Amino acid sequence: xxxxxxxxxxxxxxxxxxxxxxxxxxxxxxxxxxxxxxxxxxxxxxxxxxxxxxxxxxxxxxxxxxxxxxxxxxxxxxxxxxxxxxxxxxxxxxxxxxxxxxxxxxxxxxxxxxxxxxxxxxxxxxxxxxxxxxxxxxxxxxxxxxxxxxxxxxxxx
Numbered sequence: 001x002x003x004x005x006x007x008x009x010x011x012x013x014x015x016x017x018x019x020x021x022x023x024x025x026x027x028x029x030x031x032x033x034x035x036x037x038x039x040x041x042x043x044x045x046x047x048x049x050x051x052x053x054x055x056x057x058x059x060x061x062x063x064x065x066x067x068x069x070x071x072x073x074x075x076x077x078x079x080x081x082x083x084x085x086x087x088x089x090x091x092x093x094x095x096x097x098x099x100x101x102x103x104x105x106x107x108x109x110x111x112x113x114x115x116x117x118x119x120x121x122x123x124x125x126x127x128x129x130x131x132x133x134x135x136x137x138x139x140x141x142x143x144x145x146x147x148x149x150x151x152x153x154x155x156x157x
Contacts (some may be wrong), residue, residue, distance in 0.1 A: 041104035
């Protein structure tokens with residue numbers, strides 16, 4: 001794994017490789033169980049708090065014209081114009097749905113965590129593999145993201 005500033009790979013992977021892993025966590029749980037429980041809680045939260053996509057039009061912005069006149073009374077200028085405001089969509093239920101999902105995961109024994117990305121030296125020294133069972137986390141824990149979407153949690157020594 002190259003240093004993030006020098007990665008010559010797709011930007012999405014480059015950004016995700018340097019970002020912390022935000023996930024739910026329960027020491028000793030399998031990654032398969034984590035995925036299954038997360039999907040189950042996402043589906044349950046979506047059923048309890050359905051999407052309600054709202055569309056709103058942002059107001060246009062008026063740019064006034066200019067007018068300049070010479071000393072002898074000759075004037076010239078430009079007309080004003082509008083910049084379209086555009087349209088945006090949002091789901092006001094996103095926040096509540098996320099809290100319902102988090103509550104569901106808490107009932108299954110998970111807590112939300114953010115595991116920092118490992119420094120290059122740690123990533124290069126670790127044998128390439130994927131975490132299959134979630135270890136206990138410490139202040140020295142960090143994550144290596146694999147190209148296939150899996151991850152490896154290691155403890156810096």
